[in-house]
Amino acid sequence: MHASDHLKDIAYFVQAADAGSFTLAAARLQLSSSAVSKSLARLEARLGVKLFERSTRSLTLTDAGRKYHETCRRVLLELGETEAALAQDAEPAGRLLLGLPATFGRMRVMPELLRFCGQYPNLRPQVAFTDRFVDVQEEGLDLAVRIGGPAHWPASLGHVHLGDERLIFCATPAYLAGRGTPRSIADLASHDCVVYGRADGTASPWLFASAGGQTERRTMEHRIMAGDGEAQMTAVLADMGVAQLATWLVREHLASGAVVEVMAGRAIDGLPLHIVWPLARPMSPKVAALLDQLKATLKIR
Known part of the structure; x- marks a missing residue:
């Protein structure tokens, strides 16, 4: 079987899964129900797994079918977007999935992303803000910005170092x-301290440079604890105390x-x-263009 036939079977599978019916999928594809059914039987035989539970009234995905459907929909969407980009002389276009740390993402990345989108009106960014350590492959992200991370990145990820935070002590x-x-x-x-803390009431320690390049860690008595950097900054600006904050x-x-x-x-x-x-999928023009902009504009220090 040719690769084009494999892709056709996948497209029919996604249509049937989305429609929940061979008959409705066939109508959308302008094919006979028999043609769609045979295509899906061929796909199941090639994969060696059952993708659907069939009954006279319903068509539901198996567990394997749900996983396969999620991947197939994403692949078909990315293929369509890539073709659209190529048709527009490779101008960035289509959906762009980003994972950003909450405060840094809102304050530093979003302005750059909005400037980027202003240049390319056919882009459709979807941005998730979280301080959770996201798995870019598992969550289907195109790019993610991470604060912290391993000393050695896995071979499955491309990465570029933007610099290191500089933590300073400041007040009004x-x-x-x-x-x-x-x-x-x-x-x-003898001062009021504004510290970062988690929901369970645990405060993050402050870090102090010591002689010989050593780091001293101390958990500070505090007047205000906040689980967000912007909130800490707001408290400092309100003359509420001293905080240790990143220069960005x-x-x-x-x-x-x-x-x-x-x-x-x-x-x-x-x-x-x-x-x-x-690195599991080729980098599309839109991702490459945004990566170049972020590398140039988000350098720290």
Whole structure:
């Protein structure tokens, strides 16, 4: 059997699964029910698995059929989008699935993505914001931005290093005018601290640069705990205390003088940032173009 026949069988399978009926799928395809049924029987025989549970009134997918259907729909969609892009002289077009960390994604990636979409009106981005460590292959993503990650990436993923966070201590001039400027870790005991924490009430420790390039970790007594970097920044801007924040989060406020850095000698490098993508499928023009833009505009430091 030719590869084109395999693809035709897959297309008929997706239509039948979406329709839940051989008859309805055949009508949509402008074929006979017999032709669709024979195609699906041929596909099941080639795969060696049962894709449908058949009855006189219904057509439902088996567990194997559901998994195969999900993959086939994605492949057919990507094939259609690639053909459309080629027909438009390879201009980026079609669906684009992105996974972004919540705060960095909203503050740094979304503005670049919107600028990119402004250049290519036929793009349809779908963006998921989560601080969960997503599996780009399992979730069918085209690109993901990750804060943190393994020292050595698996061979199944392409990746580019954007740089490392720089974690600094900062507060507003108004807060410091009233409470004094901390110059040591010991001084922080008399200050209000704004920390990052999880829903269970566990605060993330602050990291301090120490002599000899060592890192000192301390869990701080706090006035405010927030599970979101933007919320921490909002609290600091409201003169609520000192926070340890990444420079990508506070750079505009530092530039304007709304916040100032304190204890600069204790600032430290934080987590690395990467863009990652699956190598299992060829990179489409839209993904390649967005990757080039993000590499050029999201470099840290």
